[in-house]
Amino acid sequence: MAKSHSTVLAHHFDSIEQQREASSLGMWIFLVTEIMFFGGLFTGYVVYRTIYPGVFAEGSHHLDITLGGINTVVLITSSLTMALAVRSAQMSNRKSLVIFLILTILLGLTFLGIKLVEYGHKFRDHLVPGFGFSYPGPEAGHVELFFVFYFFMTGLHALHMVAGVGVLTILLILAGRGLFSAEYYTPVELAGLYWHFVDIIWIFLFPLLYLIGLHLKGS
Amino acid sequence: MIVDRVEPRENYLNADYGIKSWLLTTDHKRIALLYLVSVTLFFFVGGVFAVLIRLELLTPQGDLVQAETYNKLFTMHGVTMIFFFLIPAIPAVLGNFLVPLMIGARDLAFPRLNLASWYFFILGGLIAIWAILAGGVDTGWTFYTPYSSSYSTTYVAVTILGIFLSGFSSIFTGLNFIVTIHRMRAPGLTWFRLPLFIWSLYATSVIIVLGTPVVAITLLLVAVERILRVGIFDPALGGDPLLFQHLFWFYSHPAVYIMVLPAMGVISELVATFSRKNIFGYRFVAFASVAIAVLGFLVWAHHMFVAGLSVYGAMIFSFLSYFVAVPSAIKVFNWTATLYKGSISYQTPMLYAFGFIGLFTIGGVTGLFLASLGIDVHVTDTYFVVAHFHYIMVGGTIMAYLGGLHYWWPKISGRMYPEGWAKLGALVIFIGFNLTFFPQFVLGYLGMPRRYYAYPDEFQVLNVMSSAGASILGVGYLLPMIYLIWSMRYGPRASSNPWPATGLEWRTPSPPPTENFKETPVVTWEPYEFRPREEMEVIGKLNINDESG
Ligand code: HEM
Numbered sequence: 001m002a003k004s005h006s007t008v009l010a011h012h013f014d015s016i017e018q019q020r021e022a023s024s025l026g027m028w029i030f031l032v033t034e035i036m037f038f039g040g041l042f043t044g045y046v047v048y049r050t051i052y053p054g055v056f057a058e059g060s061h062h063l064d065i066t067l068g069g070i071n072t073v074v075l076i077t078s079s080l081t082m083a084l085a086v087r088s089a090q091m092s093n094r095k096s097l098v099i100f101l102i103l104t105i106l107l108g109l110t111f112l113g114i115k116l117v118e119y120g121h122k123f124r125d126h127l128v129p130g131f132g133f134s135y136p137g138p139e140a141g142h143v144e145l146f147f148v149f150y151f152f153m154t155g156l157h158a159l160h161m162v163a164g165v166g167v168l169t170i171l172l173i174l175a176g177r178g179l180f181s182a183e184y185y186t187p188v189e190l191a192g193l194y195w196h197f198v199d200i201i202w203i204f205l206f207p208l209l210y211l212i213g214l215h216l217k218g219s
Numbered sequence: 220m221i222v223d224r225v226e227p228r229e230n231y232l233n234a235d236y237g238i239k240s241w242l243l244t245t246d247h248k249r250i251a252l253l254y255l256v257s258v259t260l261f262f263f264v265g266g267v268f269a270v271l272i273r274l275e276l277l278t279p280q281g282d283l284v285q286a287e288t289y290n291k292l293f294t295m296h297g298v299t300m301i302f303f304f305l306i307p308a309i310p311a312v313l314g315n316f317l318v319p320l321m322i323g324a325r326d327l328a329f330p331r332l333n334l335a336s337w338y339f340f341i342l343g344g345l346i347a348i349w350a351i352l353a354g355g356v357d358t359g360w361t362f363y364t365p366y367s368s369s370y371s372t373t374y375v376a377v378t379i380l381g382i383f384l385s386g387f388s389s390i391f392t393g394l395n396f397i398v399t400i401h402r403m404r405a406p407g408l409t410w411f412r413l414p415l416f417i418w419s420l421y422a423t424s425v426i427i428v429l430g431t432p433v434v435a436i437t438l439l440l441v442a443v444e445r446i447l448r449v450g451i452f453d454p455a456l457g458g459d460p461l462l463f464q465h466l467f468w469f470y471s472h473p474a475v476y477i478m479v480l481p482a483m484g485v486i487s488e489l490v491a492t493f494s495r496k497n498i499f500g501y502r503f504v505a506f507a508s509v510a511i512a513v514l515g516f517l518v519w520a521h522h523m524f525v526a527g528l529s530v531y532g533a534m535i536f537s538f539l540s541y542f543v544a545v546p547s548a549i550k551v552f553n554w555t556a557t558l559y560k561g562s563i564s565y566q567t568p569m570l571y572a573f574g575f576i577g578l579f580t581i582g583g584v585t586g587l588f589l590a591s592l593g594i595d596v597h598v599t600d601t602y603f604v605v606a607h608f609h610y611i612m613v614g615g616t617i618m619a620y621l622g623g624l625h626y627w628w629p630k631i632s633g634r635m636y637p638e639g640w641a642k643l644g645a646l647v648i649f650i651g652f653n654l655t656f657f658p659q660f661v662l663g664y665l666g667m668p669r670r671y672y673a674y675p676d677e678f679q680v681l682n683v684m685s686s687a688g689a690s691i692l693g694v695g696y697l698l699p700m701i702y703l704i705w706s707m708r709y710g711p712r713a714s715s716n717p718w719p720a721t722g723l724e725w726r727t728p729s730p731p732p733t734e735n736f737k738e739t740p741v742v743t744w745e746p747y748e749f750r751p752r753e754e755m756e757v758i759g760k761l762n763i764n765d766e767s768g
C-alpha cells in the first residue's frame with residue numbers, strides 16, 4: 001500500500017490522485033442535486049408563466065432591468081476572476097491567487113449589495129408577498145404569484161452566493177497560509193466549479209424574470 | 220457454521236470508548252450503528268401509532284379516538300415509517316456498514332459528510348417528534364395541497380422542516396455511496412465483480428440524488444404558502460394543486476424504489492449464499508436495478524388517475540407503469556432460477572429471503588392491478604391500496620432488512636444469535652404479517668375506504684382478523700430486538716466467515732478492525748464464486764490472522 005506522507009492526504013485514500021478524483025466527482029454530483037433543486041422551481045415557474053403569460057409580463061415590468069443587468073455583468077466578471085484564481089493556484093502563484101480570490105469575493109458582495117437595494121425597492125412598493133403585498137388591478141393574486149417565484153428563486157440564488165462568499169473567504173485564509181500549490185489545489189478548483197454553477201443559475205434567472213416582459217407591453 | 224474462539228483483539232467496537240467517541244466518530248461502521256439505534260427508535264414510534272390505529276378499527280364505531288385524532292394517527296404513522304424508517308433503514312444501516320467492506324475500501328469517500336448526514340437525520344427526526352408532541356399533523360403523509368397549505372390547522376410546517384432536513388441526510392448518503400463505489404473499489408474489483416447489493420445501492424443513490432431535491436423544494440413551497448399565505452398550490456389564491464401532485468410524486472414514486480431496491484440487493488446476497496450458487500443472470504439482475512431507477516422516474520402520474528389527469532395522459536402512465544414491473548419480475552425470476560438445484564440451507568436469513576420473495580410477488584402483482592386504469596378507479600383509496608403497499612414495504616423491505624441484519628449480525632457484532640429463537644421470530648412475523656394485511660385486500664375489494672375511523676358493521680370480522688394479526692406481528696418484531704441485544708453479550712463468538720460466503724466483507728475479522736482490512740485486498744475472482752476448498756483455505760488464513768492480530 002503506497003501511502004504518501006503528505007499532510008493533505010486523508011487516511012482512507014491511497015493516493016492524492018484518488019482523493020482528488022473522489023472530491024471532484026462528489027462536487028459534480030452535488031451540483032446535479034442543485035440542478036434538481038432549482039429544477040423544481042423552474043418547472044413551477046414555467047407552468048404558471050404558461051398559464052398566465054400576460055400577468056407574468058406585467059409583474060416583470062416592475063423589476064429593475066438596469067440593476068439586474070449590472071448584476072449580470074458583475075457576476076460574469078466574478079466568474080472570470082474565479083477562473084483566474086484557479087489558474088493561479090495551479091501555477092503555484094500564491095500572490096495572484098490571493099488577489100483574485102479577494103476580487104471574486106468583492107464582486108460577489110457587490111452583487112449581493114445591489115440585490116439588497118432591489119429588494120428594498122420592492123419592499124417600498126409593497127411588492128413583497130406575505131409582507132403587506134398590494135397591487136392595483138384585477139390580477140393582483142397572479143402578480144403576487146410572480147413575485148413569490150421572483151423572491152424564492154432570487155432569494156435561493158442569493159443564499160447560494162452568501163455560502164459561496166463564505167467558502168471563498170475560508171479559501172482566502174488558507175491561501176494566505178500557503179496551503180495551495182500546483183500539487184494540491186482541489187478545494188480552489190471545486191469552489192470554482194460551485195461559483196460558476198451559481199453564476200449559470202443567474203444566467204437563467206435574469207431573462208426568465210427580468211426580460212420576459214420586454215416584448216409584451218404590459219398594461 | 221464455523222464458530223471459533225479467538226482472543227480479544229482490537230476492532231471498531233472496542234477501539235475507543237466513551238459516548239464522545241461514538242457521537243464524533245467518522246468510522247462508517249460506527250455511524251451505521253448510530254443509524255441502527257435511531258431507526259429502531261423511529262420504528263417503535265411508528266409502531267405505537269399503528270397499534271392505536273388498529274385498536275380504533277377493532278370496532279365499527281369511532282369509540283377510541285375522534286376523527287381528527289385518527290387523521291393525525293395515520294399521518295404520523297405514515298410519516299415516521301416512510302421518512303424516518305423505511306427510507307434510511309437498509310441504505311443507512313446496512314449500506315453504511317457494508318459499502319466500504321464489500322468493495323475493499325477503508326471508509327466511505329467523505330467520512331465527515333457521513334457523520335453530518337446522521338446529525339441531519341437526528342435533527343429532522345427530533346423536529347418531527349416535536350411536531351407530534353406539540354399536537355400532530357393530519358394531512359396524510361402525502362401533504363396534498365391545498366389542504367396542507369391553506370386549511371389544516373396542525374403542525375404541517377414543522378413536520379415539513381423535519382422531513383426537509385432528513386432529506387439532506389439521504390442526499391449526503393447517496394452522494395457518498397456513488398463516489399465511493401466509483402472511486403474506491405479495491406484493485407481487480409471491476410463493475411461486474413461487484414456484489415449485487417452494491418449495484419442496488421448504486422441505483423438507489425442515483426434515485427436519491429435526482430429525486431430528493433425535488434421533493435425538498437416542493438415541501439418548502441408548501442411551507443412558504445402556509446406561512447406567507449400566498450398562492451402557489453391553492454386554487455383559491457391562483458395556484459395549481461395538481462402541480463403539487465406532479466412534483467410530489469416525481470419523487471415519491473421513485474421513493475418506493477428507494478425503499479425496495481436496497482431490499483432486493485440484500486435478497487440477492489442471501490439467495491446466493493444460502494443456495495451456494497452464483498446468481499442466475501448476474502448481469503440481468505445488476506442492470507435491472509439501473510432500469511428500475513430510470514423507469515421509476517417515468518411513472519409518477521399513476522398516483523393521479525383520479526386527480527384530473529387527461530385520459531391520454533392516464534393511458535400513457537398506465538402503460539409505462541407496466542414497464543417498470545419488468546425489471547422487478549426479472550429479479551424474482553432470477554432468484555427463483557438460482558434456487559433451482561441449489562444446495563439450499565434453511566437458516567434464518569434465508570427464511571426471510573423466502574418471505575420476501577413471496578410477499579413481494581403478491582405486492583407486485585397487486586401493483587399491476589393498480590396500474591391498470593379501470594381497476595384502479597375501483598379500488599383507489601380503499602384498503603386494497605393499503606394492503607398493496609404494506610405487502611411491498613413491510614412484507615418486502617422489512618423482511619429484507621431483518622434478513623440482512625441477521626445475515627451480517629456476526630460481522631457487525633462479532634457474535635452469533637440464537638438460531639432457534641431467530642427462526643421462531645421469522646415465522647411469527649410471517650404469520651402475523653399475512654394475518655394483518657391479507658384481510659385488507661378483501662376489505663378494499665369490498666369497498667372499505669382508507670383513512671376513515673369508522674366503518675359499516677359488515678367489515679368487522681375482517682378488521683378484527685387484521686388487528687389480531689397486528690398484535691402477532693408486533694410480538695414478532697420484538698423478538699429479534701430482544702435476542703439480538705442478548706447475543707451482543709452472550710452469543711457465541713462468530714468467525715470471520717460463518718456462512719461461508721464469498722464477499723470481501725467476509726475476508727476480514729468479525730467485527731472488523733477500524734481500518735477494515737489490514738492489507739488492501741486484490742480481487743481475482745468473479746462474484747459469488749463458490750469454491751469450497753479454496754474458501755476454507757482463505758478462512759483458515761484469516762483465522763490465523765485473527766489470533767496474531
Ligand atoms: C405493524 C403493523 C402495521 C399496522 C397494523 C399498520 C396499519 C396501518 C393502517 C391500518 C393504515 C391505514 C390508515 C388509513 O389509510 O386509513 C396504515 C397506513 C400506512 N402505513 Fe402502516 N401499519 C403497520 C406497519 C407499517 C410499517 C412497518 C410501515 C412502514 C415501514 C407502514 C407504513 C404505512 C404508511 C406509509 C401508511 C400510509 C399512511 C397514510 O395513508 O398517510 N406501516 N398502516
Ligand SMILES: [Cu+2]
Nearest residue numbers: 472519521522
Ligand atoms: Cu407509484
